Amino acid sequence: MLQKILNIKFLVLAFCAITLQVTSQETKLRLSGMVDVPIPGSTLNMTYDAKGGPLENIKDINGYVYVFNDYRWEIEDLKMKRNGAVWNVEYTVPKKAAFMAFKFYGNTNNGLVTDTGQDTGYMLVVFKEPKVKMPGADLAWATFRNKDFNMQFGGYFKEFTIAGDATEYWLKKEVADHSENFPKFIDTYIKVLKVQKPEKFDELGHRFLGDFVTKINGQPEEVYARVHNLYLYELKDKVKADSIETVIQKLFPKGAFLRFKAYQKINQIPNAADRNKAVNQFLADFPNDATVPASQKYLYDTISKMLFAYYFETKDYQSILKLLPTMNFAAINDCYHQDISKALYLKSVEPAVIETMAVPMIRLMQEKVNDMSYMQGIYWSPNQATENAKTQLNNELVIQIRMFNMLKKYKEVLECFELLPVEKRYEKASINDIHVTALEALNKPAIEVLKSAARTNALSEALTLKLKEWYVKQGKKETDFPAYLEELKKENNADEKIVWMAPVPAPAINVQTTEGKAKQLVLSNGNIIVIDFWATWCGPCKKAFPAMQQLVNNYKDDKQVNFYFISTQENKEGYKKEAIAYLKEKGYKLDAFFDLVKKGGGTNNESFAKYAAIFKSSGIPRKVVIKNGQIRFTSEGYSGNPGQLVDELTGVINALKNEK
Numbered sequence: 001m002l003q004k005i006l007n008i009k010f011l012v013l014a015f016c017a018i019t020l021q022v023t024s025q026e027t028k029l030r031l032s033g034m035v036d037v038p039i040p041g042s043t044l045n046m047t048y049d050a051k052g053g054p055l056e057n058i059k060d061i062n063g064y065v066y067v068f069n070d071y072r073w074e075i076e077d078l079k080m081k082r083n084g085a086v087w088n089v090e091y092t093v094p095k096k097a098a099f100m101a102f103k104f105y106g107n108t109n110n111g112l113v114t115d116t117g118q119d120t121g122y123m124l125v126v127f128k129e130p131k132v133k134m135p136g137a138d139l140a141w142a143t144f145r146n147k148d149f150n151m152q153f154g155g156y157f158k159e160f161t162i163a164g165d166a167t168e169y170w171l172k173k174e175v176a177d178h179s180e181n182f183p184k185f186i187d188t189y190i191k192v193l194k195v196q197k198p199e200k201f202d203e204l205g206h207r208f209l210g211d212f213v214t215k216i217n218g219q220p221e222e223v224y225a226r227v228h229n230l231y232l233y234e235l236k237d238k239v240k241a242d243s244i245e246t247v248i249q250k251l252f253p254k255g256a257f258l259r260f261k262a263y264q265k266i267n268q269i270p271n272a273a274d275r276n277k278a279v280n281q282f283l284a285d286f287p288n289d290a291t292v293p294a295s296q297k298y299l300y301d302t303i304s305k306m307l308f309a310y311y312f313e314t315k316d317y318q319s320i321l322k323l324l325p326t327m328n329f330a331a332i333n334d335c336y337h338q339d340i341s342k343a344l345y346l347k348s349v350e351p352a353v354i355e356t357m358a359v360p361m362i363r364l365m366q367e368k369v370n371d372m373s374y375m376q377g378i379y380w381s382p383n384q385a386t387e388n389a390k391t392q393l394n395n396e397l398v399i400q401i402r403m404f405n406m407l408k409k410y411k412e413v414l415e416c417f418e419l420l421p422v423e424k425r426y427e428k429a430s431i432n433d434i435h436v437t438a439l440e441a442l443n444k445p446a447i448e449v450l451k452s453a454a455r456t457n458a459l460s461e462a463l464t465l466k467l468k469e470w471y472v473k474q475g476k477k478e479t480d481f482p483a484y485l486e487e488l489k490k491e492n493n494a495d496e497k498i499v500w501m502a503p504v505p506a507p508a509i510n511v512q513t514t515e516g517k518a519k520q521l522v523l524s525n526g527n528i529i530v531i532d533f534w535a536t537w538c539g540p541c542k543k544a545f546p547a548m549q550q551l552v553n554n555y556k557d558d559k560q561v562n563f564y565f566i567s568t569q570e571n572k573e574g575y576k577k578e579a580i581a582y583l584k585e586k587g588y589k590l591d592a593f594f595d596l597v598k599k600g601g602g603t604n605n606e607s608f609a610k611y612a613a614i615f616k617s618s619g620i621p622r623k624v625v626i627k628n629g630q631i632r633f634t635s636e637g638y639s640g641n642p643g644q645l646v647d648e649l650t651g652v653i654n655a656l657k658n659e660k
Contacts, residue, residue, distance in 0.1 A: 029053075030117065031089075031102065037127045038093050038100070040134065046089040048080070048104060053115045058106035061087060064381035065103070066153055068140035070096040071184040073152070075378040078102065093126060098133070099140030100124045101156060119160030121145075135178045139185055142170035148195050149188070152378060164196050183223045186212065190230050205235050213244075221252045228257070256293055259286045263299050266306070276310045279303055301331045301373070308335040312343075320357055328373035329365055333392045336361050341399045344406070351406040362400055365393050366419075394424050398431055410438035426452040428640045429460040436463060454488040458641040461546070489647070498651055503630040507610035511566060511593035514580055519593065521564055524629030528656050530649065531624040532565045533595075533608050536578050540638040541621040547642035549588050551649055561653055568595035568608040569620065575604075623649065627656050 030053050033046035048063065050056045063078035079090040093100070102122040104115045116122060125141060126134045143149035147161035171192055175182055182189075193208070194201045209230060216223065224244060232241035248257045262282050269275040286292075288300045304327045311319045312335075324332065340358050343349040374385040397416050404412040417425055417435060426432055432453040439446040450467045453459045459467065468481050476484070509521040509531070523529055532548055534541035548563070555561040567579045576594055583592060596606040605612075612618040617636060625633040633652045638645065 030115065031122045033089075034122070034124055037130055038124050040093050040095045040097055040126060040128070043090060043092045046091075047083075048087040048089050049085070050087075050104075050115070051085070054113050055104060055106050055115050058108060058113060061104055061106045062383060063089060063102060063104040064383070065091060066101045066144075066156070066378060067094060067097050068099040068136050068144075069094050071098075071136050071139070071181060073378050075381050077381045077383045096134070097126050098136030099126060099144065101144060101153070103154075103156065114154075116156045118156075118158040121156065121160075135181055136174070138170045138174040138177070139188065142167040142174070142192075143188060149191070154379075164192075168192055168196050183216075183219050183226075186223070187226045187230060190234055194234060202235060205230075206237070206240075209235070209240075221248065221255045221257060224248050224251070225257050254286065254291070256296055259292070259296060259299070262286060263303075266303075272310055272313065275306065279306055279310075298376070301328060304331050305334055305338075309339060312339045317353070317357060321360065324357075324360055324364055327364075329368040329371050329389050329392075330373035332361055332365055332368070333389075333396065336365070336396050336399070337392075341396075344399065344403055351403055354403060355407065358400060358403060362393075362396060365396065369393055394420055398428070401431060401434055405434045405437070408441075410441040413438040414442070426456045426458055429453070429458045429463070429642060430640055432458055432463060433460050436466065451488060454485060455492040456641075457489050457492075457643040457647060458639075459643055461642070464643075489643075498633065498648075498655060501631055501633060503632060504614055506624075506626045506629055506631045507607065507614075509564075509566070509607040510596050511564075511607065512596060514576075514592055514594075521593075523626050526628060527559075528561045528653055529626040530561065530563045530653070531622075531626065532563070533568050533611070533620050533622040533624070534565060535567060535569050535620060536575055536582060537570070537572075538620050540640075542582070543640065544621055544638040544642075544645060545586065545588055545590070547645040549590065550642070550646055552590060554646075554650070555653070560657060563591055565590045565592045566595055566608070567592065567604070569603055569605050569618070570594075571603045625649070625652050625656070627659075632656060 030050065031046055031048050033044065035042075035044060038044060048061070050058065050061060055061055061080065063080055065076055065078060067074045067076060074094075076091075076094075081088045081090075089102075091100075091102075100123065101116070106113050123144070125137045127137075128134050142162075144153070145157070145160070145162045146164070146167045147157075148164070149167070150156060150161075171189060174185070175189070190205060190208070193204055197204055209227060213227060216227065224247065228241050228244040228248065231237045231244060245257075248255070252258065262285060266275060266278045266282060269278055282303065292300070304323065307323055308320060308327075308331075311317070311323065327335075336358070340354055340361065343354055344351065369389045370386055371389075372382060372385055374380060374388050375382065380388065397419055401413055401416045404410075404416060413434060417438075425435070426449070432449065435449050435453075436446045439449065446466070447470055450459070450463055450470065453463060454467060464485075467485070468478065471481050471484060472478050506523045506529075509523065511519055511521060513519055521529070530551075532541075532544075534544075548565070552563050555563070567575070570579075579592065579594070583590060595604040595608050597604045598606045598609065605618075608618075608622075611622070611624060611631075614631070615622070615634060615636070619636045621636070621638055623633075623635045624631060635648070
């Protein structure tokens with residue numbers, strides 16, 4: 001047995017040595033300057049070279065670091081500055097840091113792209129002094145690299161994971177070297193035990209926790225809470241969990257544990273008025289003061305949103321105005337989105353009434369945009385949380401613009417546009433319509449807005465006509481206008497590329513015609529098939545139809561291209577009649593069909609469900625382009641810009657037609 005243990009230790013140490021060696025090789029490629037023995041408080045000056053990695057062709061690169069600091073995972077931004085073809089990276093090691101893992105990222109039109117040196121990582125263990133690691137180093141090293149414990153790090157590793165034996169070895173080393181800190185990571189120890197010894201977990205877990213409880217006196221509340229949760233959720237022992245809870249109630253009557261229990265009870269109250277009374281009682285029993293740990297601040301954010309929703313529903317708008325200054329950015333934004341925006345869209349509250357709340361909400365969001373209220377654990381770094389807040393503020397400003405337009409307050413419309421970043425002012429055709437309407441109402445020139453909207457390919461039909469009228473008035477030929485329009489588009493979209501899918505076999509599509517006949521669509525006859533999945537309840541689906549009708553018209557004489565519009569995910573009675581009536585009312589001449597109802601289901605999504613499984617999303621509108629029975633391109637949603645949709649699908653269709 002001793003020899004077996006020694007062999008395991010030897011293999012683990014050898015494996016870790018190989019891992020460190022591979023990491024070092026990866027580091028030399030893209031991240032250099034990582035010192036071998038980083039010391040707390042020291043500043044690391046590194047160089048990141050994206051060449052050869054996933055960020056190679058990305059202009060703006062940022063980075064952050066996961067830090068195991070005093071036995072807690074934190075996330076911090078890296079100071080980065082471009083230096084020619086590379087980036088200078090600066091980071092000061094926190095005083096109690098034990099382990100660091102660096103991550104670099106860039107935002108693209110296709111989403112976030114990251115570089116973590118997969119599958120070797122950019123990682124450093126921190127040393128108190130040469131050959132003496134910081135407390136927590138072995139624990140972080142053991143869990144960060146194990147798939148059973150590293151899910152919170154945003155897919156830092158692609159496939160790499162160390163064995164459970166290796167994790168167990170380093171964890172036990174942490175216990176042996178720093179037993180005084182054991183209460184800080186007892187939950188990790190128990191979870192490793194569960195993975196490593198599943199057949200004996202109940203016995204060993206009870207024995208271990210029972211022994212620990214005899215020495216728990218004097219520990220902070222969070223340790224008692226960990227033990228309670230381990231008994232309740234890991235060992236499924238409610239009796240022992242309840243006994244620990246009794247002790248917590250006695251020792252910490254106003255602590256975090258009972259605060260959370262009281263909060264949970266609020267969520268179980270169905271009646272709004274009763275729930276509001278419970279909320280106010282909660283605030284009286286557990287005021288939001290300095291005793292509330294950072295990990296529970298979100299409780300009060302949620303409660304403030306409950307209060308807002310209740311006041312809004314009961315039309316107690318004065319109480320909302322008193323509540324707003326106490327709320328953080330994220331809470332105000334959620335209420336704006338869930339209550340203000342929804343009420344405007346549904347026209348359930350007069351815009352003039354909404355204005356009394358919306359204006360101070362936007363003002364407060366501007367003041368609090370940097371309050372870090374989107375920092376939840378280690379999901380976002382501070383920079384990312386702030387950027388998300390700015391994005392949310394821009395989204396709500398667009399709603400504010402729509403509100404002022406409803407009120408015909410055109411001066412305020414233009415003032416809201418000035419609050420938007422320049423690159424965000426011309427993204428949506430419907431908002432560009434409002435922009436031009438406001439300018440014209442105030443007798444101001446609109447030509448620059450028309451041009452800017454054309455450059456972002458976000459012109460409505462009405463604005464396209466206005467731009468054409470202006471063009472002709474300049475003495476230009478109307479026949480030259482399409483070329484002029486294309487030149488404006490190219491100014492901003494010269495590098496725009498089609499995002500192709502890896503070809504996937506297209507599932508069969510069985511439908512019913514508008515006459516009620518069964519039909520299977522032909523998907524592999526060599527033609528290019530464009531499918532538009534839509535529903536009568538889907539607003540964006542309907543808003544995209546004018547652009548889709550234009551596409552159908554453009555290709556009406558092309559026998560190589562077929563368009564099919566399939567109504568899906570419908571379950572209300574009479575949806576077929578409603579769909580047919582809608583298409584007729586709007587004058588659309590589209591080849592329309594109805595998805596079939598699956599056996600045992602009330603929703604007509606038999607064919608669409610197969611496609612949703614491929615795309616891992618059931619969102620509509622969903623465009624799918626098929627050639628020779630293979631899905632080649634797909635897109636979900638609608639930007640609101642008909643020109644973009646027409647150009648995108650035109651590019652896809654023509655590229656597929658030109659394939660040899």
